[in-house]
Amino acid sequence: MKIRTRFAPSPTGFLHIGGARTALFNWLFARKHKGTFVLRIEDTDEVRSTEDSVQAILDSIRWLGLNWDEGPKDSRLSEGPYGPYFQMQRLDIYKKFLDQLMRDAKAYRCYCSKEELDEMRRLAALEKRPPRYDGRCRNLTDHQKKEYEAAGKKYSIRFKMPDSGTTTVDDLIRGKVSFENNLLQDFVIVKTSGVPTYNFACVIDDHLMEISHVIRGDEHLSNTPSQLRLYEALGWTPPAFAHLSMILGPDGAKLSKRHGATSVLEYKNEGFIPGALRNYLALLGWATKNSQDLFSYEELISSFDIEGCQKNPATFDNAKLTWMNGEYIRKMPISELVEAAKPFLDEAGIRPSSGLTSLEAAISLEHQKYKKLTEIPALISFFYQPLEISPVAREKSLSAPEVPSILGDLSSLFETMSSFKEKEIEASVRQYAQQKGFKAGQVFHPLRAAVSGRTDGPTLFLMLEVMGRDEVIKRLKESSRLLAAGPA
RNA sequence: GGCGCGUUCGUCUAGCGGCCCAGGACGCUGCCCUCUCAAGGCAGAGACCACGGGUUCAAAUCCCGUACGCGCCA
Numbered sequence: 413m414k415i416r417t418r419f420a421p422s423p424t425g426f427l428h429i430g431g432a433r434t435a436l437f438n439w440l441f442a443r444k445h446k447g448t449f450v451l452r453i454e455d456t457d458e459v460r461s462t463e464d465s466v467q468a469i470l471d472s473i474r475w476l477g478l479n480w481d482e483g484p485k486d487s488r489l490s491e492g493p494y495g496p497y498f499q500m501q502r503l504d505i506y507k508k509f510l511d512q513l514m515r516d517a518k519a520y521r522c523y524c525s526k527e528e529l530d531e532m533r534r535l536a537a538l539e540k541r542p543p544r545y546d547g548r549c550r551n552l553t554d555h556q557k558k559e560y561e562a563a564g565k566k567y568s569i570r571f572k573m574p575d576s577g578t579t580t581v582d583d584l585i586r587g588k589v590s591f592e593n594n595l596l597q598d599f600v601i602v603k604t605s606g607v608p609t610y611n612f613a614c615v616i617d618d619h620l621m622e623i624s625h626v627i628r629g630d631e632h633l634s635n636t637p638s639q640l641r642l643y644e645a646l647g648w649t650p651p652a653f654a655h656l657s658m659i660l661g662p663d664g665a666k667l668s669k670r671h672g673a674t675s676v677l678e679y680k681n682e683g684f685i686p687g688a689l690r691n692y693l694a695l696l697g698w699a700t701k702n703s704q705d706l707f708s709y710e711e712l713i714s715s716f717d718i719e720g721c722q723k724n725p726a727t728f729d730n731a732k733l734t735w736m737n738g739e740y741i742r743k744m745p746i747s748e749l750v751e752a753a754k755p756f757l758d759e760a761g762i763r764p765s766s767g768l769t770s771l772e773a774a775i776s777l778e779h780q781k782y783k784k785l786t787e788i789p790a791l792i793s794f795f796y797q798p799l800e801i802s803p804v805a806r807e808k809s810l811s812a813p814e815v816p817s818i819l820g821d822l823s824s825l826f827e828t829m830s831s832f833k834e835k836e837i838e839a840s841v842r843q844y845a846q847q848k849g850f851k852a853g854q855v856f857h858p859l860r861a862a863v864s865g866r867t868d869g870p871t872l873f874l875m876l877e878v879m880g881r882d883e884v885i886k887r888l889k890e891s892s893r894l895l896a897a898g899p900a
Numbered sequence: 901g902g903c904g905c906g907u908u909c910g911u912c913u914a915g916c917g918g919c920c921c922a923g924g925a926c927g928c929u930g931c932c933c934u935c936u937c938a939a940g941g942c943a944g945a946g947a948c949c950a951c952g953g954g955u956u957c958a959a960a961u962c963c964c965g966u967a968c969g970c971g972c973c974a
Contacts, residue, residue, distance in 0.1 A: 632971095695925090703924045726911090732911070838935090
């Protein structure tokens, strides 16, 4: 069988972590089986859907690297053999199947007003009955219908659910889950506006687009029996279903805005890289037999399977994501890292002019230290800014009485060196310390602080080499001047 | 309220009747390395497998309840 999966977001906001995870699983499954990954925009919520949201969602999915084979090209146009992929552009298609259901008497017009329905619900709550539609419009006489029509009453279309028996969802993750039909109500398939509801449009599209596997969030499991009845009424074979567990925030509630960042683009802006987010998200609700954590791009695709999917909800853990991001950054080739860091450097105003240390050199000095791209500017900024000695550096590393003479000696020493390479610098400085009877640290620490203004930083001698002799000497002199001038 | 789903270290999870007085990863703690901060290496703390009953020679693993959490229906 040809594997076709889909991700079908509603464009009513940004792409959230939960949605991204659903998209990822569909993408992984399709890629693993050499199938097709379809992106469909479910924009039938006329009030809340926006083009900006569509754009944001497309941007997010692209950034994550989940390339789709069929679907939108931009926020209005789509391409692929089963298009269009925007539901609002498919209304005539839904109409056709609605007519079929009406003809077969499997759906009917419901003239109940919002007030009537509210009242129905209120009564049900009062009598502690489930708040379901009582089916009062199901068997209206022709006379009643005419009367309502004449009165110009608005109507929605409801689907006739069987009122006995059970409907069983055979879920790839949860196994067989049964629902009593008499507990399912005659749900609305077309709203009074004439626009189909989620359950209706979704079924038609999944069938017409020949989706083989519907992989979606757990919150849709309860909708599935209703959809199954629709497939049956239309004479179609339903796809396979797999319902993914939810993603929770640290407090155990469904992940939402109040837990902090939840939109994929926010993660991008916080300095996470797509591969790491993909890898981490894959592990939320899925695992291999040996609990592997880090996967290469290809490995993730080949290892993925539905059996490894978890039934219980997973809590999003920023700490592990951050660790993983660091792992990915460490594995990145330096040129790629520099490219990825550029937007963050720009934002911090770091744009090295010629003559100064190259970004590649500066960034690679601390390559194993970055956990997020956002950390890069602060760690390399001292290369590109006028020397500024931090209070900690001044107190911890530069307060000893011998410091001024050491700094003076070192700058003379550096001037006389034949070459200014890491190994030679280290040898010379060690030799100097020994001659003067200082412990290595007594010299190293002031040197670092005087040149960078900080107590932490890259490995010392390589840093000096990278910075260059002229700049190092200039800074040693500047430090001496600042120290002589006393605390700022 | 009804229905549905879930419950193994703080978190993600391995486990599908004996190999488990429960393994890995993140985080945490300590040590080593070391010019600092990281990274890395090593070690450690951390789960009476939600609770209560069964079934079985044997249960985290199978069955039944209960509790709690979450979802759907409005």
